[in-house]
Amino acid sequence: MKILANDGIDAVGKRMLEEAGFVVDTVHIPQEDLEQKLKEYDAITVRSATKVRQALIDSCPNLKAIGRGGVGMDNIDVDYARSKGVAVINTPAASSLSVAELVFSHLLNAVRFVYDSNRKMPVEGASNFGGLKKSYAKGIELRGKTLGVIGFGRIGRATAQVALGLGMDVIYTDLFEGPKTLEVSFSGGVVAELPVKQLSFEDVLKQSDFISLHVPFLDKPAIGKREFELLKDGVGLVNASRGGVIDELELIKALDSGKVAFAGLDVFENEPTPRQEILQHPKISLTPHIGAATDEAQERIGIELATLLIETLKK
Structure with a gap:
């Protein structure tokens, strides 16, 4: 054969x-x-x-x-x-950790403005070092913050495990009843059972400091105009699942208004030709669908x- x-x-x-x-x-x-x-x-x-x-x-x-x-x-x-x-x-199981780590590449990148700094330092680093330093002075830490995971399959759970390892609180939503704890492995063979909390979709949107999406695209975006209105002000969004899960035009509006602080996107509605407004937006961290590319x-x-x-x- x-x-x-x-x-x-x-x-x-x-x-x-x-x-x-x-x-x-x-x-x-x-x-x-x-x-x-x-x-x-x-x-x-x-x-x-x-x-x-x-x-x-x-x-x-x-x-x-x-x-x-x-x-x-x-x-x-x-x-x-x-x-x-x-x-x-x-x-379905083989790429879970790689996608989860990419989610946190975007999160860590974004909370310290690395994605924007990497764009501007080559152009302004020598002439505006102090100005750039000042503009990136309000970074935040992930520890102690709440990550909301939408879709708690293998990749969603792997993402939650990384979050727990960093000291984040994890809430999640899924169509099916899920676990109350996850096993997290550390170096030296240390293993801990740490709590996670399953909530309704709306409550995850309302309570999360950061949101990571791990759902398929069905007949409409999981996060559209109505869902953006429910989000915490200043939330960060990461989509490493499928293009179209986030309504990109509504995302741009939410970024421009400050409702969403930043987005990390590995997938796009119009792959392989993402819209220019997304590619050039100063508040979006971008990768070209490389979640499993390790x-x-x-x-x-x-x-x-x-x-x-x-x-x-x-x-």
């Missing part, structure tokens, strides 16, 4: 598949050419770049499995694929993806 790893796969995962008897191609085929060339393969693995929609599935009756390296599967017509007997798998996460994703594909295709 032949597998197309169209958005790449870690070398360990590739080796596992080859040792199991599969041929693995890692040359990227452009989206417009997939309908013709995917006919040569029995399975495809993708990240967020490649889309596997109904028309592509229909054109490739030989397709037996679609593997998503990561969590969100909004680039795949999952239900339709499964209705056609095509297995669809993803790797060596460790990619190895875990490759291993999990290979394991699941071997189990699926060997049946």
